[in-house]
C-alpha cells in the first residue's frame with residue numbers, strides 16, 4: 574500500500590471510529606444487545622471488577638450488569654454515547670477515556686471487555702493499556718455481533734445495501750490483532766436471530782459508521798433502498814416483522830505472565 578493510500582485509510586478509520594455519537598438515537602434504538610450466553614462466556618468465574626471499553630450506549634455493559642455480582646466500569650470517549658449509557662444504566666460508573674488511555678488505576682480489573690469496538694482501537698497501544706489495568710492473569714474479552722451471511726435471502730440483500738461502497742477492512746473482526754501482553758486466544762460463537770421491524774431495520778442501517786460518514790444525499794439513497802427492500806422483497810412483503818440472523822463472535826485471552 575502506498576503512503577497516500579495508508580493516510581486515506583487511517584483518515585477513514587479515524588472519522589468513522591468517532592462518528593457514532595452523531596447517530597446515538599438510532600444506535601441505542603436499533604443495535605442489538607448480546608446473547609446472555611455470550612456475555613457469560615466472556616467473564617471467567619470469580620471475576621469481580623469488569624471494565625467495558627468503548628462502551629457506547631451500554632449494549633454490552635447492560636449484559637455485564639445483568640450477570641450480577643460484578644462491579645462494572647464503562648469507558649467511552651464520545652459524550653453523546655456516554656450520556657445515553659448513563660441514562661440507561663445510572664448505577665454504572667461511566668468515565669470519559671479511550672482504550673489507549675483509560676485513566677484507570679494499575680491492576681484494578683479482573684476483566685476488560687470490548688463490544689463491537691476493538692477494531693476501532695490502536696491494537697498495540699490498547700493491549701498495553703489493558704495489560705496495565707488488568708490484575709495479573711486477568712482477561713481481555715472481545716465480542717462482535719455480526720450479521721450471519723448465507724442464512725436468509727432478504728438479510729443478504731440488506732447486507733449488500735449497507736456495505737455498498739464500504740472500503741473499511743473488516744478482517745480485524747474475524748481475527749483480532751493484539752499486542753504480545755495477552756494470549757493465547759480462545760474463541761466461541763453463538764448463533765441467534767432477532768425479530769426486527771421495518772423502522773428498526775432502517776435505524777440499524779443508519780447506525781452504521783459507513784452511513785453516518787456519508788453525505789446526507791448518498792445516505793438517503795441507501796436508506797431508501799432499505800425501505801424499498803421491505804416493501805418489495807418476496808420474504809418481507811406484507812410482514813410487520815422478520816427474523817434477522819446473527820452470529821456473535823467471542824474471543825478471550827489472559828494476560829501473559831512472565832516465566
Ligand SMILES: C[S@@+](CC[C@H](N)C(=O)[O-])C[C@H]1O[C@@H](n2cnc3c(N)ncnc32)[C@H](O)[C@@H]1O
Nearest residue numbers: 590627628629632633651671672688689690693
Ligand atoms: C460500534 S460502537 C460499540 C459500542 C458498544 N460497545 C456496543 O457494544 O454497542 C464503538 C464505540 O467505540 C468508541 N470508540 C471509538 N474509538 C475508541 C477508542 N480509541 N477508545 C475507546 N472507545 C472508542 C466509539 O465512540 C463507540 O461508542
